[in-house]
Amino acid sequence: MINLDDILYQVTRPARYTGGEWNSIQKDWDKTPIRIALSYPDLYEIGMSTLALPILYELLNRQPDVLAERVYAPWPDMEAAMRHSGIPLFSLESRHPLKDFDIVSFSLGYELTYTNVLNMLDLAQIPVLAAARSDAHPLVIAGGCCTFNPEPMADFIDLFVIGEGEAILPELLSAFRDSRTATKVELLRRLATIPGIYVPSLYQVDYEANGQFKSITPIATEASPCIQRQLVTELPPPPTKPVVPYIEVTHDRGAVEIQRGCSNGCRFCQAGTIYRPVRERPLEELLQAVGELITNCGYNEISLVSLTTSTYPHIDQLVAKLFQRYEANHLILSLPSLRTEKLSPELLNSLATHKRTGLTFAPETGSERLRRVINKNISNDDILNTASEVFSHGWTSLKLYFMLGLPTETTDDVEAIIGLVDSIRASGGRGRSKPQLKISLSAFVPKPHTPFQWVAQQSEAELVAKHELLQQGLGRKGIRLFWNNPKVRRLEAVLSRGDRRLGRVIYRAWQLGSTFDGWSEQFNYPNWLQAFKEANLTPDFYAQRERSLDEALPWSHIDTGVTLAFLKREYQYALKNRVTPDCRYHPCNSCGLQRWHPTCQQRYQSPNQSRR
Numbered sequence: 001m002i003n004l005d006d007i008l009y010q011v012t013r014p015a016r017y018t019g020g021e022w023n024s025i026q027k028d029w030d031k032t033p034i035r036i037a038l039s040y041p042d043l044y045e046i047g048m049s050t051l052a053l054p055i056l057y058e059l060l061n062r063q064p065d066v067l068a069e070r071v072y073a074p075w076p077d078m079e080a081a082m083r084h085s086g087i088p089l090f091s092l093e094s095r096h097p098l099k100d101f102d103i104v105s106f107s108l109g110y111e112l113t114y115t116n117v118l119n120m121l122d123l124a125q126i127p128v129l130a131a132a133r134s135d136a137h138p139l140v141i142a143g144g145c146c147t148f149n150p151e152p153m154a155d156f157i158d159l160f161v162i163g164e165g166e167a168i169l170p171e172l173l174s175a176f177r178d179s180r181t182a183t184k185v186e187l188l189r190r191l192a193t194i195p196g197i198y199v200p201s202l203y204q205v206d207y208e209a210n211g212q213f214k215s216i217t218p219i220a221t222e223a224s225p226c227i228q229r230q231l232v233t234e235l236p237p238p239p240t241k242p243v244v245p246y247i248e249v250t251h252d253r254g255a256v257e258i259q260r261g262c263s264n265g266c267r268f269c270q271a272g273t274i275y276r277p278v279r280e281r282p283l284e285e286l287l288q289a290v291g292e293l294i295t296n297c298g299y300n301e302i303s304l305v306s307l308t309t310s311t312y313p314h315i316d317q318l319v320a321k322l323f324q325r326y327e328a329n330h331l332i333l334s335l336p337s338l339r340t341e342k343l344s345p346e347l348l349n350s351l352a353t354h355k356r357t358g359l360t361f362a363p364e365t366g367s368e369r370l371r372r373v374i375n376k377n378i379s380n381d382d383i384l385n386t387a388s389e390v391f392s393h394g395w396t397s398l399k400l401y402f403m404l405g406l407p408t409e410t411t412d413d414v415e416a417i418i419g420l421v422d423s424i425r426a427s428g429g430r431g432r433s434k435p436q437l438k439i440s441l442s443a444f445v446p447k448p449h450t451p452f453q454w455v456a457q458q459s460e461a462e463l464v465a466k467h468e469l470l471q472q473g474l475g476r477k478g479i480r481l482f483w484n485n486p487k488v489r490r491l492e493a494v495l496s497r498g499d500r501r502l503g504r505v506i507y508r509a510w511q512l513g514s515t516f517d518g519w520s521e522q523f524n525y526p527n528w529l530q531a532f533k534e535a536n537l538t539p540d541f542y543a544q545r546e547r548s549l550d551e552a553l554p555w556s557h558i559d560t561g562v563t564l565a566f567l568k569r570e571y572q573y574a575l576k577n578r579v580t581p582d583c584r585y586h587p588c589n590s591c592g593l594q595r596w597h598p599t600c601q602q603r604y605q606s607p608n609q610s611r612r
């Protein structure tokens, strides 16, 4: 086991690296044949707050012949101490170096963690480039929402898992068990035959003379021209014995995923496509899971996680029953993502009579026209009525999310944000009793597999001008504005719609010292500009260029189940301010999943069936 005694005293928050937390699982290294490192390319406090890792941790460790151990990206002070002492990156459970594992997996949930993946491989003394790794090195795999455009990371990852781990990992493990004596090339070819697995080295990418992406073609018989997202029909029971951190993490509470997927159909939202269709957990399963979390972890605050928590059909009952059943535990519930129009008086009453957590709403924009463009069909009256209800139930503050630079946005739309924020504040009392509002503003990032995947991101100058307009309009006591650096959002837009050539840019930016790009104190845009220049590419080509609807897209070989025809239709509807109704309460919109998913097939065939 690696000894950290000589370096831990030099670093901030050493408990990030010590392991041994409550509920961590330590299996016998020598007696467990398949060893998997679950790597999260961000800080411990962030990784310990996500739901993806606990699901995989439990799923994998449940297999008798598999051990799964965690590793997070060391902060630069720890990285420097480790490099100085020659300590390779290690897992938290057994402190084995990552290079001793059979598989090193990365969760890719945010494009600005890409350089951390390279840095972690390097710190683990594993060659960063997949082509430089031999049979002696672990298989490097990646999953998560960023893999829906895997191309920018194709040079570094041996294979991508496209879709839900619960659906793909059993088959991947089984093939891995059967191929222990195979070479890496043989293993990758075998794994490429599994639905949902994409092995980038088995494909050739071609570009047009003008630099645009042209095509991606399999160069091995095992590789499929199209990788179909895999998903579970029914959600398995949620993990209820997650590792409990010793130090405060970003979301320091238990979490239960109450449903997966979202049927709202917001046109900017990638999650709305790649987690379709909605799959709900039964009420009783959730009531029990919360009880187990309380018993197994000692939490009294539980987050009910979903893309839109208030759209869970039994949310009123769930919240009321949870408070009733776990009253003795002084339960606090946090509902992280609420739709204003779906917030019932019963739900507000339940939440208001217990210890309150902050409420967050996302109107996204101030104008109803623009809200129709993005298919978030909520009226300003709905928002104001809900805000007024919230304040009358005793909340004294509210957090609101808005986006700037949405397609078709005008100055009038931006000014409408000022009007809406003022009205919301006015709905909550007068004078000193007026509520406090936190306004979070971020620049719109067009994402792959959404109806806005073709649109150009606005220039930094345009975004800054809009931000300044809001600063002037909302600069008063009681309102605090938070603004994401538009350069960070520019880089996110570049990496999310990039092609395989961006591997050279990511590699060079990392060589120049970029890591933790999502952290303002670490973000170094000049590094990236230099990396682009050396690769003879420009960020604007990827972020600020409108694509034609016929242009080949670098992620076209990844099939989410939602058809290109549907996305194009949604884009055309957006340009006409036309709304597509929520398929959970209205007839199926034939997005494509009716070909795959039993629930969708049913809804497609019985168009009048409503679920509420």
Ligand code: SF4
Pocket (backbone or CB within 6 Å): 263, 276, 277, 278, 583, 584, 588, 589, 590, 591, 592, 593, 594, 599, 600, 603, 604
């Ligand atoms: S197939 Fe129909 S019901 Fe299923 S997610 Fe798509 S639009 Fe909704």
